[in-house]
Amino acid sequence: MQASGAPGTHPTWTSSDKDLVGCSLAAGRLWFTTAFGILNEVYSPRIDLPQIRDLGFIVADGQGFWVEVKRLESYRTLVPQVGVPAIEIVHAHPRFELRLRIAPDPQREVLLIDVSLQGDDTLRPYALLAPHLGGTGYDNLAEVGTHGGRRMLWAEQGPFGLALAAVDRSQCDAWGAASAGYVGASDGWQDFDRHGRLTWEFDTAGPGTVALIGALPRAATLALGLAASRESAATLAVAALCQPFDAAWAAHVGAWQAWHQQVQQPAGLPPALAEQLATSAMVLRVHQDKNFVGAMVASLSVPWGNSNDNIGGYHLVWPRDLVESAGALLALGAVPEARDVLRYLVATQLAAGNWSQNQWLGGKPFWQGCQLDEAAFPVLLAAALAERDALDGIEVAAMIQRALAFIASNGPASQQDRWEEDAGINAFTLATCIAAFVCGAPWLAEPASSWALRIADDWNSRIEEWTAVQDTALARAHGVAGYYVRIAPPVDTDGLRHLERVLAIKNQIRDPGLPAEDQVATDFLHLVRMGLRDPGDPLVVDTLKVADALLRVETPAGPAWHRYVGDGYGEHDDGSPFDGAGRGRAWPLLSGERGHYELAAGHDPLPYLQAMASMVGRCGLIPEQVWDEPTSPRPWLALGKPTGSAMPLVWAHAEFVKLAASRGLGRPFDRPEALWRRYGGRRPAPAxxxxxxxxxxxxxxxxxxxxxxxxxxxxxxxxxxxxxxxxxxxxxxxxxxxxxxxxxxxxxxxxxxxxxxxxxxxxxxxxxxxxxxxxx
Known part of the structure; x- marks a missing residue:
């Protein structure tokens, strides 16, 4: 019987506030996420393809009592070892305890969930599954059917199929009553909401936004299979259930424990930070794809996904994030994986010499912007590998020549800064491009090699001319002579900067209309980190004072910073999700960047590592942003704790790893040696x-x-x-x-x-x- 209510409500993703992300280290091409005590998006067969919205559970007695466990907000999580992506979730209620254990099948595109319900004997669990096959909640088909004599909850959309199989402890088919429906109209949650029990048993639903529900015994194992058709997915799921869950769990956990033995830990880290480093290493490893070797997405999440059905989210490749992550891989001793990143970048360079703003794994662009630092970062990765004599025969000269030609022809102003917004000249972008010219010059033939250094010297000598102001109202208000601005408008043909002109802030509900000279960011810290300016340079110190006054947030976890004055990328004041506008919140990533500055200035960055490690979610994932107000408009928002932005942000985990490594070295880990030799923190005076x-x-x-x-x-x-x-x-x-x-x-x-x-x-x-x- 076909369900009613087509096509269902407008689909969304789940919140990006994840508890854990994971994958198998073996052949299985499946990545999973958990949050709110249930399974969230599962990605397969590539890391940029989410195939479900979530898989949750209802506990009910069939007489009117029912609870959806993700709404209980009363659960605890356990992992077998810090940094091992297998999770046990325990939901507590006065009438029951629901225990879930989640781990991937090592060899197959199957996720296994062991379900155990204890307490009131009248209760039983129900699995509630929302397919989002092909990365969208639209046009999915759902059906309660059979495969080889076993009942299945399955779904299809285009070239993708899904099957959810279940067995009891005797390895017998475990599904009881089951139904397919349209979300918001005839799905299982609506049935419970209206009747207090499962009364509908629709066989099919779709195309549309659909969901599946099925009753389970009090102890069961589920297998979620993903493949190119529902039958193929069912075959994988049944095969995975032919082994005891404990065997799959042990194999998965053991592989990760062995992997951690190979990870290099910086000396002198306190135990809590060593544990956080293990988690960060795991996050970096999990976000690597198995089809396009060397590709890593920015996050297995969709920021504020519970409010939109954005097909991109953060499961895309950003060249900047990718190279930042590759640097962390080098710090962890994962040199072959960093080499794979470089090979992937060589393969996806565009004909003009740059890289897409972001892209799907295969190299197809998603957004269409151009950021000069993303053309420079791959050159820095090649140089970092070469410094360690670890290029292993990768031919990079052609890539470097094209990248530097692109930067030379299009710089110093960038169409977008690293935050993907305004055009102009930005200190972070400049520092990265100057570094690329110096580090890339040895691979170039003459005259290109000499010209790369000539441009680097010229741009370095003009950083202050382009990006700093003196004796403004803002400078006088903070008692400083001058400071670096967030972005300077491109220089006109008369060499004028026009910093008095308004620089639009594109993610605000109402643009505050601030001139460029009144907009300050933390990007100038990169000048010190790269070795272009001394940490004690008076202009650097003055800008630090202004930035701290305008952007620093004190939290119980430690300090964090906003990206720039007037940022709107974050929740609204009432805690509602970012929807194209909002108010920018504080970033743990920027605490790590400040730690690198403090290290360069001769101070111990330990407080900044501790701050980052204290701003995490339940299982140690570092978010993109944390709440920055002492009062909370929503129960889940707390000062210094994750918001609905991306979690984990892989770049933030990479920054934590690199700061830990930098502390051990006594200098920034990713400061290029060639750049330090040439400038040593001093502004050049070119002839x-x-x-x-x-x-x-x-x-x-x-x-x-x-x-x-x-x-x-x-x-x-x-x-x-x-x-x-x-x-x-x-x-x-x-x-x-x-x-x-x-x-x-x-x-x-x-x-x-x-x-x-x-x-x-x-x-x-x-x-x-x-x-x-x-x-x-």
Whole structure:
């Protein structure tokens, strides 16, 4: 019989506030998440493909009493060992105790759940399953059927199938009454809500947003199989049930225990932090795909997923997050896995030399933005492996040349900063790109190699010119001379920054209309971490004072920071989910970044490691954000504890691992050695000045050489002091996608100037604009 109420309510995912994430270390291509005491999204056969919304349980007596256990909010979790992703969940109620043990089948795309109900003998458990096959809650088909004589709850959508099988302790088919329905209309939860018991037994539902329910004995084992069809999924599920659950559990736990023996632990970590490092190592390992080796998603979660059906969520690859995670793998001694990341990045580089803002595992772009730091990070990973003599024959020269050419041609302003919002010049992005030029130069042939260093020196010398302000109202209010801004608008052709202009904040309900000079972020700390500026530099110290006053949050766990002034990426004031706007909350990740600064400044970063380790969920997962107000508008929000943002955030776990490793080394683990040798925290004073349409200058020092860096081949028409002694010269390609020409300016004295314009050789047309650079 077909259920009524098609197509069901608008589907959503579950909350991203996870308790645990896990996978098998063997061949099984399945990843699982738990939260609120039940199973949440399960991903298969790739880590970017969630196939269910959740699998929960109702306990009922058939006479009107019933409880959905995830709403009890009275459960405890146990793991066999810290850092082992197998979980026992115990739900407590005055009438019963429901015990669930969850572990994957090591070899198959099957998740096993052992169910045990104790207490009132009149009660029995019911499994409630919400398919989201193919990564969506739409157009799913659900059915109560049979496979090989066994009853199944199964579902299909396109090329994906699901089967939920059950056996009792005698290995007999365990399903009792069962039903398929449309969510919000005829699903099992609605049946219990209206009748206090399971009265509907619909055979099929769909296409639409569907759910399945089935009665179980008080002790049973479930097998959730995922495959290319429901029959294939059922075969996998039945095969997995042919072994005792305890055997699968022991094999899974033993494999993870053996894996942890290979993980490098930094010396001197207190026991609690050593346990957190084991959890963070596990999180990094779990988020690796088994099909596209080297790919890692940002999180097995959908931020505020219980309010939307976003098909992307965080189960996508961000090149920045991926390289940050690869750095943590190096810190853990997982060098082969870090190499796999580099190979994956080489394979997914775009023709222009950059990488997608984020992408599905196979390389198909999801969002369409461009962030220059994401073009630079893969170069830094190659250099980090090379520093350890661990490239193992990977050919990276072509990748590096294309990446640096992209940065040279498009920088220093980025279409988006690392927070994926405004265009402009950002200190974090600049530091990463400068590092990439220096670290990548040895792989380049001449003249590209020299030009990579020339651009690095020029950009490094101009960081303050581009991204810092002095004597503003904000500076005076905080008693400092100046500070680095969050993002500076791109420099115009006269070399002006226009920091008084409003810089839009895109995730606010109402843009506060703040000028760029009033927006401060923590991104400037990366200048110290990379070795470009000394931690005691007066401008760094002043910016630290302003950032702490505006962005720091004190919590019972320790300090955390907002990303930037006016951030709106977080829950609303009433605790409701971020919905395209909200109020940005505090990030544990930024506590780790501050710890790296403190280490560079000669202080022990232990308090920041402890803060991060105290902002975790039940099983040690580090969230993207924590609640930042002393009062809570919702019961689940508490100061310094996870919000509905992504949890775990793999980048945050990577930051914890790297900070622990940095503490052991006495310096930032990911500071490139080549960068430190070249700059040592000191701002360079290059003998050459570079002009380009994207980084123009209006002045240069007397005695400096002058290079024009143009996007196209040109004949440059130039003269001195008001077009005297006019000369024409052609540019030459510099190996990084630019066409360059040295103008004879080094002999000009202060007060003189050089004028020029360009004739484009490819189009045979004049640029139509004159340029002037004054010498001082």
């Amino acid at each position: 050459e000045a570079l002009w380009s349409p994207r980084a123009p200058i209006s002045q240069m020092r007397a005695g400096q050489a002058l290079w024009l860096c143009l996007p196209r081949a040109a004949r440059v028409h130039y003269g001195m002091n008001g077009w005297q002694g006019v000369t024409d010269s052609d540019t030459a390609e510099n190996g990084l996608g630019q066409h360059v020409l040295a103008l004879p300016a080094s002999s000009l004295a202060a007060g003189m100037r050089i004028d020029f314009t360009c004739f484009w050789l490819d189009s045979g047309s004049w640029e139509g604009e004159d340029h002037r650079i004054d010498v001082f």
